[in-house]
Amino acid sequence: MSSSSSGSGALGDTSDFRAIFFEEADEHVAAIESVLLRLNQAAPDSEDLNAIFRAAHSIKGTSGMLGFTEITSVTHVLENLLDELRKGERVLTEEALDLMLRAGDMVKMQVAFRRGALEQAPDAGPIERELRGLVEREAGAGPAPARRYAVRLGPLAAPIDAAELDLMLSGLADMGKVQPGPMNNAAGGEIQFEVELSGGEADLRSVLSLVVPADAIHVDKPGAAPPAQAAVLSKPIVADDHGGEIFFDPADWKKRQKAKPAVPGAQTAAAEPVALAAGSNAALDIFVTPEEFRARRKRGATPEAKPRSPGRRATDDPSVEPELFGRRASDIVPSVERRGRRDGERGVQALAEAASIRVGVDKVDLLVNLVGELVITEAMLAQQQRLEEGDSRYSTGLVDLGRHARNLQEAVMSIRMVPISTVFTRFPRLVRELSQRFGKEVELKVSGETTEFDRGLIEKITDPLTHLVRNSIDHGIESPAERLAAGKPGSGTIWLSASQKGGSIVIEVRDDGKGLNRKRILERAAERGIRIDPNADDEEVWQLIFEAGFSTAETITDVSGRGVGMDVVRRNIQVLGGGKVGLHSREGAGTTVTVSVPLTLAIMEAMSVAVGTETYVLPLAAVIESRRIQHGDIAGIAGQGHTLRVRDEFLPVVRLSEVFRTADGAAAEQGGIAVIVESEGGKAALLVDDLLGQQQVVVKSLDTNFRRMPGVSSATIMGDGRVALILDLAHIVQFAGRGAAARH
């Protein structure tokens, strides 16, 4: 039910619509933001502006329908501004860009409020006034004067791909008016037309250079077209070397542009009409989508595709036709892809989205659970089979079952995976804002954003990464003046990259800033009473900044920092299934922080150990080694704590049987096994009775139906169907460390 009355009556119960709207609005706002951030301010791509316009328009329409008038109001002003921008009636200023970004934020908050995620309704007044002010302030200035250019492309080294030519021309038609001239699209030929644009010659050339090499572009300044050419204008004919002719009608392009679905980004690329050149010398233009095209290919030439006048009637001959179409198919489909790439990711995303469905996370989790059960059941059956040495048909069946079960598990787990671009997309905005605030010029380069990882990690990894990027801008990248003085380009660069290495995703945050200051770190270490060899190698020195309270803000630079230090970053990464943080730095050259976390938290590489009758599971990432205990290895300190000497280290000993008070408590010290683990609390030796093996386990939360228990991070289900607890080593080691310290 809509809380406001307008329009809700007709819809009846709108809760479904609202849920859809909330999701869509979030996506639209995200799309607006990402497009705004990649806009080239000097020469914004009209397709980009159209995409934002459509997104804003779509939010406006649906919010109006649902009676969310405050959202309608903001998007309305935003839409006005965008409309002027995309028509070229207004220049894209930094101010406009900022206002649009803020308007996007406002809509995001308004949607959150309507959804119930925000307690207070956000005040849209200021941003609306500013937007309106901007729209009104310059409204009287009128559109930029359109200039007329005569364009001559050629002599062509080779004919231009018909679809590309069409795309280019329709692109120009979007920017202004196009009047076609003689087009001889053949090797050595020339293509002529006139355009009226509000943009400069550079814009025009940049569009043209997408299809024609720069040296073949001739743009003549405003002037009348030669009279001879004017005569041809009424009947422009293009002869391409394949015997096809294409006719371009600017009015038609306009129409097609309008006819595009009002959904931003998505679909448009897939549905983008593609010019199909069929043999004809009459005015004939055929636009088909790839789907239509394939359909036509199947059923043969449709009437429209047939030439209306004689010429090289290739399509009339059934034996020739498939070949012609075949060639076209290969020409056209890649050209759609090329366009997708040229437009940034838009096209690619659009194609991907069209082939996906939205599924609730709970459904996926249920699938994961059921498949996990299936795998366990299969393991139980296999065990039974081995015991009974049954029929060979059964064993073959079981082997197959096992394989299918594991494939199924892999496939289901992959559903949970999302590309890391979902995390990376927020960084262009962050970098833009922070670099403005700190008066630095920073360029962000992102790579590997298609690397996939578990969606459950998105939230957990965003904060540490944000902190690292912020550190780089605040402390790493120098001011433009400093950089120039150091012989570097004035603009700094931050590289954000992701890649998959085995079962982990490795994310690298690299900057070309000034790097860590070894001297200052050593000074600070001395202040804090941390002993370190002054000649220690760099790697060891860098490790110091991960010490708690070793604030980078105070030591490495004098910029007053806020928030947390590297120790918190490391801790937050370590809790992610034993994630790791590495750091390399060269003074003057920059710093690289490498974060490595498991691809998923749902599955863990684990070691299971026996303590008494119980089985416990340790994250393998935390296990350093295990050793059998010999007599006298463990030294007691006044009958209280115990330490185990491993090489030169004395490690606190934790008797798991004591911690967990298992039935036959006293794990034999002799013949027992010590598992040396390392966690954020340091190292410790866990005494267990036996090592049971290493395997992948499916991690299950204990507090879904129960509650958190100290010393236990989660649980898993073992091959025999029983629950085993996964130990929270950080807690256990800390406990051991505290105990040992208290005893000293």
Added chain:
Amino acid sequence: MSVGTAGGTTDTQRGAGEQLREFLSFRLGAEEYGIEILKVQEIRGWEQPTVIANTPAFIKGVINLRGIIVPIVDLRLKFNLGEAKYDEFTVVIILSVAKRVVGAVVDAVSDVLTLAPAQIKAAPEFSTALETQFITGLGTVDERMLILLDIEKLMTSKDMQLVDQAARQE
């Protein structure tokens, strides 16, 4: 028949009106209790749970219920009723309360009874093994008397230590 799902039972309890309600009856010590059937997910035989250290004795541990980790409490131990034996006749009622799944061990499960509003009386102050705050009323069927429990309130109460309380130790 009552409508509504497990989550909506509070409504059915208050506004029961003319509706007949179904209860699962079970025995605990000498008394017979009834719980709203909609809170019951299933009834299972006993299987040895995985013990969790540092929990009270009545929390028997956790079991794997088709991939879900479910804690098991023994109400006989919780309320000091008789001897807690575990054999093939021991039953566990798997409950779905407050969006959680928990298992409760009782002496025996009897049957499902349908009660009309007239058969349900307010609970007088009298002494049972359970505190009166968890008792919603008394049901009578023929010669039997059923103590009707608010099982959700009981299971999520601080006493049961099944749910993280605000001041949980960390």
